[in-house]
Amino acid sequence: MEAQVSEACAVAASASPAKWSPPSDASRTIKGVHAMLHPRNIVLVGATDKPGNYAERIWNNLIKYKYAGGLYPINARRDTVWGVPCYKDFASLPEQPDHVLVLVPARFAAQVIRDAAAAGARSATIVTSGFSELQDEESLRLAAELQAAIHETGLAVTGPNCLGNLSAGENLFTNIDDRIVTMEAGAVAIAGQSGAIVMAIRQALEDRGVGVGYMVTTGNEAGLETTDLMTYFAADPSIRVIVLYLEGVRDTKAFRDACKAARAAGKPIIALKLGASEGGRAAAMAHTGALAGSIETFDAISTREGVIRVRGLDELIETTECFVHATLPKGNRLAAVTLSGGKRGLLIDAFYSAGLNFAPLSRHASEQLAKMLGPGSIVGNPLDAGFAAVVDPSVYMKSIQIMIDDPDTDIVIIDAELPKAPHELRERNLRIVNEMAGKAAKPVIYISAMSIGFTEFTKSLRKSLPHIAVLQGMDRAVGAIKSLIDYAALPKEVPDIVSSSKPSARAVLERALRSANGAALDEIASKKLLKAYGIPISKEAIAQTAAEAVRIAKQIGFPVVAKVVSAEILHKSDIGGVMLNLTTPADVKKAFETITARVKKLKGKPKLDGILIAQQVKADLELVVGASFDAEMGPVVLFGTGGVDIELMKDVALAGAPLDAAEARKLIGRTKAGVKIGGYRGKPPLHEASAVKALVGLSNLIADAGNRIASIDVNPFLINAKTGVAVDALIVLNNTAARHAAGH
Structure with a gap:
């Protein structure tokens, strides 16, 4: 067996191509990940030949795939294992350890990390489980001890509770998977917290x-996190597409920085992201929190950084295939060739549903097709070349070439699937199209309407066609192509936007947080804070008596609105705490008395702080402007159609905070409310500038507050042709964070 190991290493070393190495000024993270994926040797601590155990399965994979470096098992109680010498400890190894696989019980793992580092190791993978995933007191103690050891030693460590890694260029497979693996240094890198899902994707x-x-x-990511792997993959020139399985984002800044590095390198990140965070659910005290769930917040922030979130594994595979083999398009002008009228209809429907359409062909291309197809033929896009191709099979290939050559098309789609068995004509056509695509400055993509299983012949043929993408399933294919178009339209680098708030506004924020009692600021305190951040609010004042309410109404001018003020009543309309269209002093007096009586009847006897008398603004449109702090992704702002039907309509869009005016206008443009603001069906445009000002101010406020404010709800924000004002506001606090920051 020892001779077999030596022979395998020698063969692999002779065939190994030159490897990329990080530059000397690369970050410690990049150097650490590189050491883990390109080690000089691998040491298995906890080696045992008990049949079927993880150590033996990993050892067998390293032998099977001919890993070229040294392989050293360690077990203090064994002299030999798997037919080779077994070493007592790191000191007895024939060379300094480099990458260490930790396979010992959890209680010994931290010491192994310390001993490995002391012996000169640079990286480790901890396969052992029994740490924080169990959530009992002892397991959490072991997890903390392990994390401390990793931090003290500085080793680049993946795990614990993981299933190992693959580095194809090194023939390294420190994984338990016993399925056949093709060791070729492909353009895709995968990272994720679930070993089973990551292995299934591969x-x-x-x-x-x-x-x-x-x-x-x-x-469990006690050491290296997914973001560290993203940073490394962004730097490695052999990788073109980064695939992630994310259960959560632990460090928002690190995640965004890694996304930016990948974006700057032109490498798309295709992510399957799970779940809604506790932070998102807690924020549901306000409308904004209920509408801005974790997934929506993730999309709002990560999409801007070039992340493509997919909804499932099938979509992930199609999207990855598309980005690996399709060049980025210059625009969204689609062209397609099919041999079936029915398939033509399916293509049109599927792309139309995704907001994409087939472009008119250039005059030259149309004339070429008409001449080739003959009198009476219909030249359209998509082109149904079926009938003409029956008469003259060359028509099909000539049609594809015309579509590719047409300067008025950006993407060429061909309705066909790969054959499962040798087929001379189809193989020849595929190779010709592959050659056309290799010379074209646009992506050429094959689509099959349904998923077709790949035989060994199909897989071999597919590998010989590097310049064409081959997608399966109409809906998934359309989604992948839309992602390709959207990614291509992003700027290569996204500049950071910082808060533009004034020191005076930040001072008002700090005073409001210090003086806050309860779960939320009342409407008066909320609006005072909004005003400090430049958000326009309506004329108003609080009244303690009916007579005072009448006096305030006369000062403001009729009509007015009366609203309950109580930090304990979050949604005023729900309890009859808002009365509109008060046009006389008698109306105001009655409204004051009615709302006061309603509050006194409420269960729990909420404290009544007064009745707010406010200017009634004539509105052409009710908007919602909101913000929240997501536990994973940080501050986010929301804009859309507001009013009492906000949850029913759900016409909202989100973006990361803070925003500048340009980003605020983009956010508005993503909603139906934005269409109305621009002037809909002949109506005059509304005062967009006030909505932009509100969004910028609100985004600065939530960014300055950080996690001390859970959510801000400005609903409605009323807008007409001349102005826009906030007439209601609710700021929900994260009391623990707010009190800690205030020194309480």
């Missing part, structure tokens, strides 16, 4: 003929 891509250069399972 297998599915391999079944589709897509090579995976790296696969890293991060487990």
Whole structure:
């Protein structure tokens, strides 16, 4: 067995191509990940030949795939294991350890990390489980001890509770998976917290003929996190597409920085993201929190950084295939060739539903097709070349070439699937189209309407066609192509936007947080804070008596609105705490008395702070402007159609905070409310500038407050042709964070 190991290493070393190495000024993270994926040797601590155990399965994979470096098992109680010498400890190894696989029980893992670092190791993978995933007191203690050891030693560590890694260029497979793996240094890198899902993604891509250069399972992420892997993959020139399985984002800034690095390198990040965070659910005390769930917040922030979030594994595979083999388009002008009228209809419907359409062909291309197809033929896009191709098979290939050559098309789609068995004509056509695509400055994409299983022949044929993407399933294919178009339209680098708030506004914020009692600021305190941040509010004042309410109404001018003021009543309309269209002193007196009586009858006897008398603004449109602090992604702002039907309509869009005026206008433009503001069906445009000002101010406020404010709800924000004002506001606090920051 020892001779077998030596022979395998020698063969792999002779065939190994030159490897990329990080520059000397690369970050410690990049150097650490590189050491883990390109180690000089691998040491298995906890080696045992008990049949079927993880250590043996990993050892067998390292032998099977001919890892070129040294392989050293360690077990203090064994002299030999798996037919080779077994070492007592790191000191007895024939060379300094480099990458260490930790397979010992959880209680010994931290000491192994310390001993490995002391012996000169640079990285480790902790396969062992039994840490924070169990959530009992002892497991959490072991997790803290392990994290401390990793921090003290500075080792680059994945795990614990992970299933190992793949580095195809090194023939390194420190994984328990016993399915066949093709060791080719492909353009895809995969990282994720679930070993089973990451392994399934790798297998599915391999079944589709897509090579995976790296696969890293991060487990509990006591050391290296997914963001660290993203940073490394962004720097490695062999990788073109980064695939992630994310259960959560622990460090928002690190995640965004890694996304920016990948975006600057032109590498799309395709992510399958799970779940809604506790932070998002807690923020549901306000409308904004209920509408801005964790997934929506993730999209709002990460999409701007070039992340493509997919909804499931099938969509992930199609999108990855698309980005690996399709060049980025210059625009969204689609062209398609099919041999079926029915398929033509399916293509039109599917792309139209995704907001994409087939472009008119250039005059030259149309004339070429008409001449080729003959008198009476219909030249359209998509082109149904079926009937003409029956008469003259060359028509099909000539049609594809015309579409590719047409300067008025950006993407060429071909309705066809790969054959499952040798087929001379179809193979020849595919190779010709692949050659056309290699010379074209636009993506050429094959689509099959349904998923077709790949045979070994299909996989082999697919690998010989590097310049064309081959997508399966109409809906998934359309989603992948839309992602390709959207990604291509992003700027290569996204500048950071910082808060533009004034020191005076930040001082008002700090005073409001220090003086806050309860879960929320009342409407008066909320509006005072909004006004400090430049958000226009209506004329108003609080009254303690009916007579005072009448006096305030006369000063403001009729008509007015009366509203309950209580930090304990979050949604005033729900309890009859808002009365509109008060046009006389008698109306105001009655409204004051009615609202006061309603509050006294409420269960729990909420404290009544007064009745707010406010200017009634004539509105052409009710908007909602909101913000929240997401536990994973940080501050986010929301804009859309407001009023009492806000949850029913759900016409809202979100963006990361803070915003500048340009980003605020983009956010408005993503909603139906934005269409109305621009002037809808002949109506005059509304005062967009006031909505932009409100969004910028609100985004600065939530960014300055950080996690001390859970959510801000400005609903409604009333807008007409001349102005826009906030007439209601609710600021929900994260009391623990607010009190800690205030020194309480």
